[in-house]
Amino acid sequence: DSGVTQTPKHLITATGQRVTLRCSPRSGDLSVYWYQQSLDQGLQFLIQYYNGEERAKGNILERFSAQQFPDLHSELNLSSLELGDSALYFCASSVELGGNTIYFGEGSWLTVV
Amino acid sequence: AQKITQTQPGMFVQEKEAVTLDCTYDTSDQSYGLFWYKQPSSGEMIFLIYQGSYDEQNATEGRYSLNFQKARKSANLVISASQLGDSAMYFCAMREVTSGTYKYIFGTGTRLKVLA
Numbered sequence: 001d002s003g004v005t006q007t008p009k010h011l012i013t014a015t016g017q018r019v020t021l022r023c024s025p026r027s028g029d030l031s032v033y034w035y036q037q038s039l040d041q042g043l044q045f046l047i048q049y050y051n052g053e054e055r056a057k058g059n060i061l062e063r064f065s066a067q068q069f070p071d072l073h074s075e076l077n078l079s080s081l082e083l084g085d086s087a088l089y090f091c092a093s094s095v096e097l098g099g100n101t102i103y104f105g106e107g108s109w110l111t112v113v
Numbered sequence: 114a115q116k117i118t119q120t121q122p123g124m125f126v127q128e129k130e131a132v133t134l135d136c137t138y139d140t141s142d143q144s145y146g147l148f149w150y151k152q153p154s155s156g157e158m159i160f161l162i163y164q165g166s167y168d169e170q171n172a173t174e175g176r177y178s179l180n181f182q183k184a185r186k187s188a189n190l191v192i193s194a195s196q197l198g199d200s201a202m203y204f205c206a207m208r209e210v211t212s213g214t215y216k217y218i219f220g221t222g223t224r225l226k227v228l229a
């Protein structure tokens with residue numbers, strides 16, 4: 001158990017809908033990262049937050065947004081969902097901005113039908 | 114250009130044998146970090162090992178060691194005494210700093226199958 005909690009673990013939704021994925025980082029970790037892993041693909045970096053502020057953006061679509069709250073949990077919002085958004089979405093956390101280890105949650109499996 | 118290259122899409126190894134998973138990286142930074150993660154079929158990403166660019170010794174964690182060759186920009190993972198439970202996808206990753214922000218970039222992975 002990495003200490004990073006993601007909910008929901010599985011989600012099936014229809015095209016055009018909106019979903020919110022939630023992440024609680026490890027206790028004491030200030031930095032949160034979101035990654036997308038499509039079928040048989042590597043991990044694509046989406047966005048990073050540190051202590052409530054956005055610090056880095058990757059290949060995140062405009063239909064997607066995220067935020068980190070004062071209690072350090074983070075949410076990834078995916079809207080106007082398309083079939084191609086079906087993927088495993090990971091949240092990871094680290095203590096520092098550029099930690100020697102980033103710990104991943106178990107991921108949220110999103111299926112868009 | 115790929116920042117992290119894993120040239121072996123799939124590998125087989127006999128149980129109890131050692132296996133090396135290749136990883137090369139590309140960066141102009143002097144300070145960077147290299148990581149390996151394991152992803153079993155259940156999907157979670159498990160941190161295995163970390164090597165800092167200034168670390169002189171190769172990192173070791175139990176049966177995992179990282180063969181760090183800085184001049185060749187390679188960071189191969191060596192798994193000794195393979196076990197059936199080692200069958201999984203393995204990802205090499207690099208932490209680099211770009212414009213003051215830290216990013217963790219992953220390779221495309223190597224699928225390892227341990228044979229009984």
